[in-house]
Amino acid sequence: MKTIHPESAVKQRYAAAARAPEPALCCAVDYDPQYLKIIPQEVIQKDYGCGDPSRYLKPAETVLDLGSGAGKICFIAAQIVGPQGKVIGIDMTDEMLAVARRNAPIVAGRLGYANVEFRKGRIQDLALDLEKLDQELKQRPVADARSFLAADELAQELRAREPLVASDSIDVVVSNCVLNLVETKSKRRLFEEIFRVLKKGGRAVISDIVSDEAVPEPLQNDPQLWSGCISGALTEEGF
Numbered sequence: 591m592k593t594i595h596p597e598s599a600v601k602q603r604y605a606a607a608a609r610a611p612e613p614a615l616c617c618a619v620d621y622d623p624q625y626l627k628i629i630p631q632e633v634i635q636k637d638y639g640c641g642d643p644s645r646y647l648k649p650a651e652t653v654l655d656l657g658s659g660a661g662k663i664c665f666i667a668a669q670i671v672g673p674q675g676k677v678i679g680i681d682m683t684d685e686m687l688a689v690a691r692r693n694a695p696i697v698a699g700r701l702g703y704a705n706v707e708f709r710k711g712r713i714q715d716l717a718l719d720l721e722k723l724d725q726e727l728k729q730r731p732v733a734d735a736r737s738f739l740a741a742d743e744l745a746q747e748l749r750a751r752e753p754l755v756a757s758d759s760i761d762v763v764v765s766n767c768v769l770n771l772v773e774t775k776s777k778r779r780l781f782e783e784i785f786r787v788l789k790k791g792g793r794a795v796i797s798d799i800v801s802d803e804a805v806p807e808p809l810q811n812d813p814q815l816w817s818g819c820i821s822g823a824l825t826e827e828g829f
């Protein structure tokens with residue numbers, strides 16, 4: 591039987607959830623209603639968060655949202671940080687980025703300013719701009735082991751030359767129900783990346799599920815439970 595990699599399972603699940611709302615992925619969260627008025631219905635319906643990290647933001651801050659999905663937290667953050675602030679959403683799933691990007695101009699029009707942008711990347715590798723890598727690889731496609739290794743070198747070069755998120759550039763990292771989805775072996779790197787991009791004295795506000803005890807391995811190996819924000823949970827101590 592072919593095993594499905596957790597990251598592929600996550601991409602497939604959220605690509606489908608971007609095309610049509612998936613109620614099983616939604617948790618009821620009380621957002622401040624004043625910030626929801628200007629957010630398009632499509633974004634509200636495709637909200638898969640489990641808390642509200644936007645409550646801890648302040649005007650004029652630069653905010654990075656890890657796993658921004660359809661963009662709800664980014665569009666709330668845009669209103670709190672105001673025109674002097676900036677919001678960057680990161681997601682790896684094309685279909686989710688498409689939802690967020692097509693709604694961004696609508697939100698900007700209603701607000702009277704545009705301070706949100708969405709970038710494609712993996713949150714455990716915030717230096718690598720996947721759209722830039724795509725462009726480069728169109729000119730030198732991966733066809734054999736040699737070009738595969740060359741692509742790896744190219745990725746390293748891009749991280750250094752044109753990072754997706756620069757070091758020491760962010761006041762607050764937020765994330766809403768995403769860290770659990772990052773595969774176990776990459777979770778440490780994820781926290782290192784958060785540390786790298788934060789300015790000195792910056793903050794991280796994470797809303798996520800936690801488990802009272804370590805999740806048993808057979809459950810971790812179930813792609814449906816993993817992508818459903820269940821079996822990738824860390825313990826509080828693990829955080």
Ligand SMILES: C[S@@+](CC[C@H](N)C(=O)[O-])C[C@H]1O[C@@H](n2cnc3c(N)ncnc32)[C@H](O)[C@@H]1O
Pocket residue numbers: 600601604636637638639640656657658659660661662663680681682683686711712713714765766767768771772819
């Ligand atoms: C449970 S949804 C949460 C979306 C959003 N934060 C919200 O509150 O609605 C998870 C999102 O994180 C994205 N995601 C999961 N793992 C990721 C990773 N390693 N790198 C980038 N995005 C990721 C998925 O594509 C999906 O859009």
